[in-house]
Structures are given as C-alpha cells and as structure tokens.
Amino acid sequence: xxxxxxxxxxxxxxxxxxxxxxxxxxxxxxxxxxxxxxxxxxxxxxxxxxxxxxxxxxxxxxxxxxxxxxxxxxxxxxxxxxxxxxxxxxxxxxxxxxxxxxxxxxxxxxxxxxxxxxxxxxxxxxxxxxxxxxxxxxxxxxxxxxxxxxxxxxxxxxxxxxxxxxxxxxxxxxxxxxxxxxxxxxxxxxxxxxxxxxxxxxxxxxxxxxxxxxxxxxxxxxxxxxxxxxxxxxxxxxxxxxxxxxxxxxxxxxxxxxxxxxxxxxxxxxxxxxxxxxxxxxxxxxxxxxxxxxxxxxxxxxxxxxxxxxxxxxxxxxxxxxxxxxxxxxxxxxxxxxxxxxxxxxxxxxxxxxxxxxxxxxxxxxxxxxxxxxxxxxxxxxxxxxxxxxxxxxxxxxxxxxxxxxxxxxxxxxxxxxxxxxxxxxxxxxxxxxxxxxxxxxxxxxxxxxxxxxxxxxxxxxxxxxxxxxxxxxxxxxxxxxxxxxxxxxxxxxxxxxxxxxxxxxxxxxxxxxxxxxxxxxxx
Amino acid sequence: xxxxxxxxxxxxxxxxxxxxxxxxxxxxxxxxxxxxxxxxxxxxxxxxxxxxxxxxxxxxxxxxxxxxxxxxxxxxxxxxxxxxxxxxxxxxxxxxxxxxxxxxxxxxxxxxxxxxxxxxxxxxxxxxxxxxxxxxxxxxxxxxxxxxxxxxxxxxxxxxxxxxxxxxxxxxxxxxxxxxxxxxxxxxxxxxxxxxxxxxxxxxxxxxxxxxxxxxxxxxxxxxxxxxxxxxxxxxxxxxxxxxxxxxxxxxxxxxxxxxxxxxxxxxxxxxxxxxxxxxxxxxxxxxxxxxxxxxxxxxxxxxxxxxxxx
Numbered sequence: 118x119x120x121x122x123x124x125x126x127x128x129x130x131x132x133x134x135x136x137x138x139x140x141x142x143x144x145x146x147x148x149x150x151x152x153x154x155x156x157x158x159x160x161x162x163x164x165x166x167x168x169x170x171x172x173x174x175x176x177x178x179x180x181x182x183x184x185x186x187x188x189x190x191x192x193x194x195x196x197x198x199x200x201x202x203x204x205x206x207x208x209x210x211x212x213x214x215x216x217x218x219x220x221x222x223x224x225x226x227x228x229x230x231x232x233x234x235x236x237x238x239x240x241x242x243x244x245x246x247x248x249x250x251x252x253x254x255x256x257x258x259x260x261x262x263x264x265x266x267x268x269x270x271x272x273x274x275x276x277x278x279x280x281x282x283x284x285x286x287x288x289x290x291x292x293x294x295x296x297x298x299x300x301x302x303x304x305x306x307x308x309x310x311x312x313x314x315x316x317x318x319x320x321x322x323x324x325x326x327x328x329x330x331x332x333x334x335x336x337x338x339x340x341x342x343x344x345x346x347x348x349x350x351x352x353x354x355x356x357x358x359x360x361x362x363x364x365x366x367x368x369x370x371x372x373x374x375x376x377x378x379x380x381x382x383x384x385x386x387x388x389x390x391x392x393x394x395x396x397x398x399x400x401x402x403x404x405x406x407x408x409x410x411x412x413x414x415x416x417x418x419x420x421x422x423x424x425x426x427x428x429x430x431x432x433x434x435x436x437x438x439x440x441x442x443x444x445x446x447x448x449x450x451x452x453x454x455x456x457x458x459x460x461x462x463x464x465x466x467x468x469x470x471x472x473x474x475x476x477x478x479x480x481x482x483x484x485x486x487x488x489x490x491x492x493x494x495x496x497x498x499x500x501x502x503x504x505x506x507x508x509x510x511x512x513x514x515x516x517x518x519x520x521x522x523x524x525x526x527x528x529x530x531x532x533x534x535x536x537x538x539x540x541x542x543x544x545x546x547x548x549x550x551x552x553x554x555x556x557x558x559x560x561x562x563x564x565x566x567x568x569x570x571x572x573x574x575x576x577x578x579x580x581x582x583x584x585x586x587x588x589x590x591x592x593x594x595x596x597x598x599x600x601x602x603x604x605x606x607x608x609x610x611x612x613x614x615x616x617x618x619x620x621x622x623x624x625x626x627x628x629x630x631x632x633x634x635x636x637x638x639x640x641x
Numbered sequence: 642x643x644x645x646x647x648x649x650x651x652x653x654x655x656x657x658x659x660x661x662x663x664x665x666x667x668x669x670x671x672x673x674x675x676x677x678x679x680x681x682x683x684x685x686x687x688x689x690x691x692x693x694x695x696x697x698x699x700x701x702x703x704x705x706x707x708x709x710x711x712x713x714x715x716x717x718x719x720x721x722x723x724x725x726x727x728x729x730x731x732x733x734x735x736x737x738x739x740x741x742x743x744x745x746x747x748x749x750x751x752x753x754x755x756x757x758x759x760x761x762x763x764x765x766x767x768x769x770x771x772x773x774x775x776x777x778x779x780x781x782x783x784x785x786x787x788x789x790x791x792x793x794x795x796x797x798x799x800x801x802x803x804x805x806x807x808x809x810x811x812x813x814x815x816x817x818x819x820x821x822x823x824x825x826x827x828x829x830x831x832x833x834x835x836x837x838x839x840x841x842x843x844x845x846x847x848x849x850x851x852x853x854x855x856x857x858x859x860x861x862x863x864x865x866x867x868x869x870x871x872x873x874x875x876x877x878x879x880x881x882x883x884x885x886x887x888x889x890x891x892x893x894x895x896x897x898x899x900x901x902x903x904x905x906x907x908x909x910x911x912x913x914x915x916x917x918x919x920x921x922x923x924x925x926x927x928x929x930x931x932x933x934x935x936x937x938x939x940x941x942x943x944x945x946x947x948x949x950x951x952x
Contacts, residue, residue, distance in 0.1 A: 161678075163679075294695070295678070297724040312725075313733050315907055315908060316901070353898050353901070357805045357898075360792055366803055366805065366806070517914065519674070519915055520672040520673075522677050523671065523688075564684035565684055
C-alpha cells in the first residue's frame with residue numbers, strides 16, 4: 118500500500134515537473150527591448166520605446182524604405198497638382214483595424230490631424246496651411262496654402278511622433294493625455310491581458326493585417342510576420358540579458374551596453390549588428406548668461422573634442438566617429454561640412470581666448486549631470502571637465518534623469534533652481550534634417566528647453582522646408598548649417614553607433630533598419 | 642481575541658503616519674513624472690498641460706485628500722505612466738513575490754535551523770567552525786555576485802535552470818519551480834547565514850540551562866534533548882524568520898533585478914525612478930501594512946513556543 122502511494126506521488130510530481138506544451142507549437146520571438154514600455158500612445162511621447170510600440174501595432178500612410186525614400190504603405194495611389202498645393206490619396210482596399218472595422222479616409226484624416234498638433238514636421242505642415250478633408254470612404258485630400266517640398270517625407274517620418282493611423286474616434290480624443298486603448302491596423306496585436314509593465318509586453322500576429330505585395334524594406338513593404346508571438350522583455354540587468362542571449366533564452370538584444378560588445382564579438386552563437394546611429398548633444402540655456410551669448414557658445418564648441426566625449430561612453434573604436442562635421446548625420450543625404458571649418462580641431466587654449474573676447478564675467482554655469490544613466494553620466498563628466506578647462510565657472514548638479522527632465526523645463530536663473538546646460542543623445546531620425554531636429558528649430562519664442570532664438574536660422578529653416586528643387590535645397594541646407602555654426606543652438610558632441618545582438622540562427626537580422634525594430638523581417 | 646483586535650486597531654495610527662510620511666517624501670522629492678511621460682523633446686507647455694490632465698497642478702493637500710479618499714473606498718489609484726490600476730499591477734507582482742518569499746523561507750528553515758542546532762551541539766568543534774565560516778561567507782558575499790556565479794554555473798554551464806524570468810504557476814508547475822530555484826537559493830543564502838547564527842547562539846544558551854542538564858541526567862537521547870532546547874530557543878529564531886518574511890514580501894530588489902523577476906521590489910524601484918506617485922504610495926503603504934501584520938503574527942506565535950505567555 119505504501120509503495121502504491123509512493124508511486125502515485127512520484128507520478129504526480131513527474132507530471133508537475135514535466136514541461137508544459139502550451140507554447141510548444143507557437144513560434145515565438147523573445148526580444149530584449151532597450152527600455153520598459155510605459156506609454157501606449159506613440160502620438161503622445163517622443164520616447165523611442167513608444168514609437169517602436171507604434172510600429173508594431175499601427176500602420177502609416179507612407180513609410181521610409183531602407184534607402185530613406187518615402188514609399189506608400191496604407192496608401193494605394195496618390196496624385197498632386199501641378200503647383201504642389203493639392204494632394205489626393207486613396208487607401209489600399211482590404212485594410213481593417215484590429216477591432217475588425219474597415220480603415221476609412223475619415224480615420225486617416227483624423228489621425229494626421231492629431232499628429233500635426235504634436236510633431237515638428239506636422240507643425241511645419243500646419244504652418245504651410247495644410248487642410249485635410251475626406252472625398253469618399255477611401256479617398257482624402259490635402260490642401261496647402263504654401264508650397265511644402267516634403268509632404269511625403271512628412272507622412273513617412275520615422276522619428277518620435279510617427280504619423281500612425283488609428284480609428285477616428287480615438288484620433289479625436291484630447292492630445293493632453295496619452296491614449297490607453299490600442300486599435301491599429303499594423304502587423305501585430307497588443308496582448309493587454311499579458312502585459313506586465315516593467316517586465317514583459319506581448320504581441321501576437323494580427324489576423325486582420327493586410328500586407329503590401331512588395332518585400333519588406335526599412336519600414337516599407339510587407340510587414341507580414343514570421344512569428345505567431347513576439348515578447349518584448351525588459352531585463353534591467355545587463356549581465357542577465359547577455360547571459361540569456363548566450364544561452365538562447367532570448368533571441369535579440371536591442372541595445373547591448375558598451376561593456377559587453379567586445380566579449381560578445383567572440384561568441385560564435387551571437388552576431389552583433391548596428392542599432393542605428395546616435396548623436397550626443399550639449400544643450401545650453403540661451404535665456405541666461407553666459408550661454409545667452411553666441412560667442413560664449415562658440416567658445417565651448419571650440420573646446421569640444423568629439424573624440425573624447427565618444428570615448429567616454431565606452432563604445433569600441435569602430436563604433437564611433439573621430440569627428441563628424443555636420444549637425445545632421447555623417448554619411449546621410451544631409452551630410453555637409455559647411456560652416457564647420459573653424460571648429461574642426463578642438464583647442465582649449467583658443468577656447469579660453471574666445472571666452473575672454475566674448476566678455477565672459479565668470480557667471481556660474483549649472484551643468485545638470487545625470488547620475489542614473491551610465492552613458493549620459495560619462496558625457497556629463499567630460500562636459501564638466503571641458504568647461505572647467507576652458508575657464509568656465511561650472512558647477513555640476515548631479516541628479517537622476519527624471520529630475521533633469523523636470524528641471525530643464527524651468528526658465529529661472531541657474532542660482533534660483535534653473536540650469537545652464539545638460540547632455541543628451543538623439544537617434545538619427547530625430548536630427549537628420551533641419552525640420553526633424555528640434556534643437557535646430559530656433560524660432561524665437563519657442564518653448565523647447567534651451568530656448569534657442571535666432572531669426573536668421575529660423576528663416577533659413579523655413580526656406581529649406583518650402584524649397585522643392587533638390588539642387589537649391591542643398592544650397593539652402595549648407596547656408597542653414599553655416600548659420601547654425603554661428604548661432605550654435607546646441608553642440609554636437611559626436612556620432613556613434615550602438616550595437617544590437619542576435620542569436621546566430623535568427624534569420625533576416627541583416628534587414629533590421631536604423632535602430633527601429635522592424636521585427637517582421639526576422640525569422641528562425 | 643481581544644489582544645488581537647487591540648493590536649489591529651493600534652496599527653491604524655501607525656498606518657496613518659506612514660501614509661502622510663510616504664506622501665510627503667515622494668511629493669517633495671525633486672523630479673516630475675509629467676516631464677518623463679512627455680519625453681525628451683517635450684516643451685514646457687506640453688508638460689504644463691500634462692500637469693493639469695494628471696491633477697498634479699492641484700495643491701498638495703488636495704492631492705493627499707483625493708488619495709486618502711480613494712484609499713478608504715478601496716481604490717488604490719491608477720499608474721500615472723501606464724494608466725493601469727495599481728491593484729492590477731500589484732496582482733501581477735504579488736505571485737512572484739509570495740512564491741519567492743515562501744520558497745526562500747522554506748529553504749532557510751530546512752537548512753538553517755538544523756545547521757545552527759548542530760553547530761551549537763558541537764560548539765567549538767570543526768563542524769561548528771565550518772558552519773560559522775559558511776555563515777560568515779554567505780552573509781558577506783554581495784547578492785548580485787552570488788547571483789552571477791549561480792547563473793554562470795547552474796544556468797549557463799550545467800543548463801539546469803533558466804537565466805532569468807519568472808514562469809507563473811498556471812503555465813506549468815515544473816517550469817514554475819525551475820524558475821524559482823536560483824533566485825530562492827540566492828536569497829536563502831543570506832537568510833540561512835542569519836538564522837543559523839541566531840539558532841546557534843540561542844540553542845547554545847539554552848543547552849547550558851539546568852533543565853537541559855536534568856534532561857541529559859535522566860538519560861534522554863540527543864534528538865529529544867535538542868528538540869526540547871530548540872523549542873525553548875525558538876522565540877528569537879521565529880522573530881528573525883518573521884522579519885525575514887516581511888522583508889521578502891516588501892521586495893528584494895537586487896535579486897529581482899538580476900533574475901528579471903517582476904516582483905513587488907522591482908515595481909517599487911521602477912515607480913520611484915519615474916515618480917509614479919500612486920504606485921509608490923500604495924505599494925509602500927501596503928508593505929508597511931504587511932510588516933505590521935507579520936509582526937503581530939510573530940507576537941502571537943510566541944505562545945506556541947512558550948505556553949506561559951499570556952496576552
């Protein structure tokens with residue numbers, strides 16, 4: 118009898134310990150995201166994690182291909198008038214939202230109108246007098262009052278605030294708080310019931326997704342997924358994330374911390390990939406002395422060694438540029454050296470002279486140094502040393518990124534709780550043209566922290582936006598950058614390429630594009 | 642029963658003080674959730690509008706009154722960031738936390754109490770010295786370092802356990818148990834060290850008492866005598882274990898981070914980092930409540946070990 122009881126207990130234990138087969142037939146991609154998803158509304162925040170979430174569940178009217186060219190995505194056909202002021206768009210047939218309802222022109226118009234309120238590209242479009250209206254269930258119209266050379270680029274823009282399409286009823290909700298309901302027509306469905314904020318976000322393939330016939334390219338083409346299920350995991354401990362990748366518990370790490378890049382290069386089961394391009398930046402408060410003086414800002418620019426800033430972040434030599442002359446992205450279509458010549462060689466002694474000539478009277482500089490983000494902390498410390506070396510009366514203010522976020526919005530003088538400068542980084546899509554680069558938007562009276570104000574720069578920006586002829590655009594871009602090097606709305610601290618890491622067996626990783634996880638290209 | 646009720650009622654002013662302190666500490670610390678939500682490129686105007694939408698523009702006393710009013714109706718509020726109800730966030734996090742706390746304490750009791758008793762019984766011998774050396778090492782080594790070593794040895798090299806993650810019981814008891822082993826062993830080492838030393842010290846003290854000498858003189862065996870000694874030494878051991886359980890339920894951040902376990906500790910840290918006021922306030926208040934409750938249960942348990950105690 119005792120033996121029988123023992124056998125029964127052993128059977129029960131074995132059954133309990135046996136692996137469950139629930140997900141065995143489900144093809145799952147386990148993806149370690151660069152951050153924890155908090156906001157489900159990509160039209161509300163510029164946080165990249167929310168943008169990436171947007172591309173998983175929503176689709177866009179146009180999308181950039183791997184060459185950066187805007188291609189139709191939800192749009193089937195479009196026409197433009199000879200003067201470029203009237204545009205009509207027709208949606209592809211068969212597109213449905215995840216709630217089963219058809220995507221209509223009214224949804225597209227309401228979504229674009231929502232986006233125009235928030236985005237820099239959208240705001241510029243609005244400034245050109247953009248009016249959107251529906252023609253029929255599938256056709257809608259854009260009427261402009263002024264020429265706007267970049268209508269399709271605007272609708273395909275991949276940076277923060279992407280122009281995603283959602284149902285009209287959601288698009289018309291107030292833009293002052295984030296949307297919490299997620300209804301898109303993109304390649305995946307968000308599994309809210311499995312969402313564990315701070316840990317895991319789950320997506321499954323959207324059965325209603327109507328794919329384009331073209332192969333995937335960048336964010337354009339078919340987004341038909343090879344995976345039934347995608348899990349975004351947030352693993353805050355880098356060592357655990359890398360160990361999980363080595364063991365095959367996860368398939369992909371979106372951003373590998375700099376310290377782990379070299380060890381992973383020698384792992385035969387892992388391949389390292391580029392995760393887009395980033396620019397490090399020094400933002401200066403131009404409301405108060407000393408950085409309200411363009412000549413002081415020029416002096417700091419002269420002292421900046423991009424090489425030192427880049428090295429401090431710890432990326433290997435082949436992932437960082439020694440020097441990038443452009444305010445945009447080196448190697449991109451907008452790469453230009455115009456205006457950069459005086460600053461090509463960093464020279465602290467010269468910077469001291471320039472500071473003196475600028476009339477600097479020893480005003481205090483409150484430099485906000487992030488304490489909780491390692492690479493930003495490194496940039497902050499190099500900025501501190503650079504400013505000290507050139508003779509600025511600088512004091513570090515160490516605080517977490519959340520606190521910097523609050524403090525940088527304050528316009529008070531540094532002595533009364535304001536600030537003078539802080540460091541940050543931006544993804545290539547947020548800086549690679551005068552229109553998307555918010556810190557190059559120097560319209561006086563703008564509300565951006567730093568409050569850059571230079572009428573000439575703003576005029577040149579507007580002229581570049583309006584111009585449609587490529588050769589003339591290039592000239593205007595150069596003129597814009599020459600003025601930017603005079604006005605110094607912010608300082609480019611250097612360009613670098615963060616790394617992603619994938620398991621060797623993951624197919625299609627070479628089609629990943631510019632740091633945005635277009636996961637539908639992957640398979641295993 | 643009267644004692645229990647009196648103690649329960651006494652927790653009310655304690656919780657009220659905790660609520661006020663937690664609220665003030667969080668709201669007076671620098672940082673702004675609206676600035677974080679709005680993102681890097683948000684303007685001051687965007688942030689100001691968000692303040693209004695989230696009610697953060699209201700005077701502090703009004704925000705406190707709203708929070709307490711909601712609490713009294715059982716409403717813990719909604720996360721500022723995710724807009725997920727705090728009760729839902731807690732429900733997601735409580736299973737891993739309770740499972741880790743239970744398993745860690747089970748391992749601790751099973752290992753530490755016999756080990757400490759043995760060390761006391763063989764005080765001064767090489768066994769005692771070995772046990773004490775182990776206790777010192779287990780207590781001194783940083784939790785994350787032990788974690789990395791366990792992961793390297795048992796997850797990567799031997800492939801017995803997963804590197805990270807928590808598998809819910811509903812997804813399969815086998816996988817659930819597998820996901821618990823490394824973090825619980827990792828944590829248990831600290832508690833084993835603590836409880837072993839406590840057990841050794843108290844049992845050793847009791848072993849010198851007259852009634853133990855009498856027991857030996859009466860010819861009782863080793864196990865009955867040690868059992869007798871252990872019961873008399875149990876009160877400080879139970880206190881240590883109880884406080885340990887309370888700490889574990891409050892959240893063990895390093896372990897949860899190393900093993901990527903979505904427990905209460907990580908929830909608190911994440912919420913503090915982003916100034917998610919409703920989540921921090923509710924979780925800290927609940928943790929304080931659990932702490933008070935466990936202390937009460939520990940006090941009540943004393944009677945089990947010493948029938949002379951009257952309430």
